[in-house]
Amino acid sequence: xxVRGWHDHDMKRVAAVAGCAALVVALTxxxxxxGGRDLGREVLAAQDGWAAEGTGTTGGSAADAEHxxxxxxxxxxxxxxxxGGSAPKIIKVKGVxxxxxxxxxxxxxxxxxxxxxxxDYDPAVWGHxxxxxxxxxxxxxxxxxRQDKEIKAAVPANTTIVGVGKxxxxxxGSLQIRAVDNVIVRNLAIEAPLxxxxxxxxxxxxxxxxxxxxxxxxxxxxxxxxxxxxxxxTDGRYPDSSLPSxxxxxxxxxxxxxxxxxxxxxxxxxxxxxxxxxxTMLIGNSDSAAATDxxxxxxxxxxxxxxxxxxxxxxxxxGQVDAYNNHFVVTRTQQYAYTFGxxxxxxxxxxxxxxxxxxxxxxxxxxxxxxxAPLTAANNYVNGRLTDLIAVHNAEIPAETLQSGAGWTPxxxxxxxxxxxxxxxxxxxxxxxxxx
Numbered sequence: 207x208x209v210r211g212w213h214d215h216d217m218k219r220v221a222a223v224a225g226c227a228a229l230v231v232a233l234t235x236x237x238x239x240x241g242g243r244d245l246g247r248e249v250l251a252a253q254d255g256w257a258a259e260g261t262g263t264t265g266g267s268a269a270d271a272e273h274x275x276x277x278x279x280x281x282x283x284x285x286x287x288x289x290g291g292s293a294p295k296i297i298k299v300k301g302v303x304x305x306x307x308x309x310x311x312x313x314x315x316x317x318x319x320x321x322x323x324x325x326d327y328d329p330a331v332w333g334h335x336x337x338x339x340x341x342x343x344x345x346x347x348x349x350x351x352r353q354d355k356e357i358k359a360a361v362p363a364n365t366t367i368v369g370v371g372k373x374x375x376x377x378x379g380s381l382q383i384r385a386v387d388n389v390i391v392r393n394l395a396i397e398a399p400l401x402x403x404x405x406x407x408x409x410x411x412x413x414x415x416x417x418x419x420x421x422x423x424x425x426x427x428x429x430x431x432x433x434x435x436x437x438x439x440t441d442g443r444y445p446d447s448s449l450p451s452x453x454x455x456x457x458x459x460x461x462x463x464x465x466x467x468x469x470x471x472x473x474x475x476x477x478x479x480x481x482x483x484x485x486t487m488l489i490g491n492s493d494s495a496a497a498t499d500x501x502x503x504x505x506x507x508x509x510x511x512x513x514x515x516x517x518x519x520x521x522x523x524x525g526q527v528d529a530y531n532n533h534f535v536v537t538r539t540q541q542y543a544y545t546f547g548x549x550x551x552x553x554x555x556x557x558x559x560x561x562x563x564x565x566x567x568x569x570x571x572x573x574x575x576x577x578x579a580p581l582t583a584a585n586n587y588v589n590g591r592l593t594d595l596i597a598v599h600n601a602e603i604p605a606e607t608l609q610s611g612a613g614w615t616p617x618x619x620x621x622x623x624x625x626x627x628x629x630x631x632x633x634x635x636x637x638x639x640x641x642x
Contacts, residue, residue: 245368245392245641246274246296250433254620255474255506255528263431263474265366265390269294276370280305280379284359292363292386299394300370305357305379310402313352318345318403327406329453334413338406350403350420357399357421358382361389369393372639377442384427391424392435395638397442398423398483401459406452416455422462426470428498438479438637439463445482460484462518466525467491471502475510479637482514482540490523493550493577499524500551506618507532509628511636514540521547521576522554528616529556531623533632534572538564544574546581553612554581556595560628561588569593570602580609587625 250263257263266273273295275286286297306312323342325331332338357379361367363386369375375395383389401419410416423439426432441460450457463480465488466473480486490499503525512519513535520527529546536542546556561572569588572595573581583595600607623631635642 246298246366248392250390250474251620253618255476255508255618256472256504256526257431257433257474257506258618259431259472259504261388261431263388263390263433263472264364265388265433266294266296266364267366267390268364269296269366274298276300277303279303280307280359283376283379287359287361287365294364295362296366296368298368298370299374299376301373302375302377303379304377305359306353306377306400306402310353310400313349313356313402315345315348315352318342318349323406324452327408329408329415332408334408334415337409343405346403346405350401350405353402354420360384361391362386364388366390366392367394369395369638374638380421381424382427383425383429383432385429387430389429389431390433390435391437392433393437393638393641395438395440396423396463397440397444398460398463400444401461404457404459411455414455415453417452417458419458419461422465424464426464426466426473428468428470430471432470432473434464434473434475434478436477436636436638436641438481438639439483440479440481441483446484462486462488465489465491466503466505466520467499468495469498469502471504473505475505475507477509477632477636477640479511479513480515480519481511484516484541486512486515486518487520488518488523489520489525489527490549490552493523496524496551503527506616508619509623509632509636511535511632512545513537515545516541517543517545517574518547519545521549521574522552523549523577524551526553526612526614527555528619529554530558530616530619531625531628531632533560533562533629533636535562536564536567542567542571545572546583547574547576548579548581548608550577550579552577552579552581553614554579554583555612555614555616556581556583557585558622558625558628559586560625560632561586561593562629563588568598568602569595570599573599573608575603575606575608578609580611580613582610582612585625587628590626
């Protein structure tokens with residue numbers, strides 16, 4: 207039974223109505239169009255997480271008529287992004303747009319042969335001591351470069367990307383929010399890109415080999431004031447369970463759903479549904495990135511639903527991350543590693559969250575220590591019961607003892623719901639098509 211079957215439906219409806227009544231969304235002066243609501247003109251509310259810091263986040267809400275676009279194809283979407291530079295713009299996605307509509311074969315370089323690739327780099331032939339090289343690896347890399355160019359979409363500053371209605375979706379594309387300020391992404395079902403040409407690395411995983419893939423669904427790289435709200439991010443048609451294995455390892459074709467890295471700062475991630483994915487969210491991508499990341503990576507995660515997630519929800523390095531009122535659901539049949547990853551010099555503040563764990567999965571596993579760093583984890587509920595996550599973790603996994611006390615207290619929060627009510631509220635309202 208899915209988590210949506212665990213909660214009384216009447217309770218969900220009541221919670222959703224109450225939550226919508228409490229939600230305050232700031233609008234520009236011309237936000238409400240005659241005859242209906244215009245999501246493209248809405249801006250992040252004051253105090254709503256780290257993205258409200260300073261100038262706040264308004265995206266393209268101030269766009270003039272010439273910079274409001276409705277797109278129905280991937281080519282049209284990329285053209286709209288490129289038009290007008292960093293002038294405020296609103297891009298409305300209507301229906302389903304597919305970045306890989308012609309299939310993976312359209313990107314393959316002439317002469318690339320996957321079956322020959324497997325023969326050339328079979329560990330029985332190549333071994334595990336050196337990276338792959340040669341004709342087929344060069345052709346794989348050339349093929350990958352073609353896919354990279356096609357599926358990555360550069361999002362400029364002062365942009366709002368918003369889905370129209372309940373059926374708006376992006377399949378197979380990677381939104382690249384790089385080195386810009388003031389971006390909003392809302393109300394989209396985003397299917398993670400499928401890497402058509404993963405690389406075999408025989409030296410990976412302690413020289414047992416692994417398939418390594420590229421492409422995150424959304425990347426916030428060195429950008430500031432970004433609001434990611436009411437989206438559904440999944441592997442969609444291509445869950446990991448459907449992927450084949452070669453050389454005894456899963457032919458991994460997915461990377462992250464949302465990565466926030468390389469000095470990104472002042473980001474709010476709210477009311478999203480992250481589902482059925484392995485490595486879901488990195489905040490800070492390298493232990494060696496202190497020069498770019500220290501004092502940055504300030505991110506708020508609130509009212510998100512994480513269901514069927516294996517790990518990284520999120521894994522944090524360096525950042526001051528505020529995570530409250532999220533619902534973390536571990537399903538009975540999924541693999542599960544951990545929820546919060548505690549990385550180098552991080553200061554995670556995780557309170558008022560709800561965890562739904564099946565029998566046999568201990569609350570101790572919700573935290574994973576990668577490097578020494580203190581955190582605050584208070585007033586969290588596991589299966590409806592108040593649970594001290596740090597105490598449980600330290601008691602059951604003493605080799606990874608965690609320090610309590612992040613050393614800071616979030617000031618940028620809107621209404622904090624009682625954590626016992628979070629499953630009903632979040633399950634009913636998180637994700638695309640549920641903006642209230």
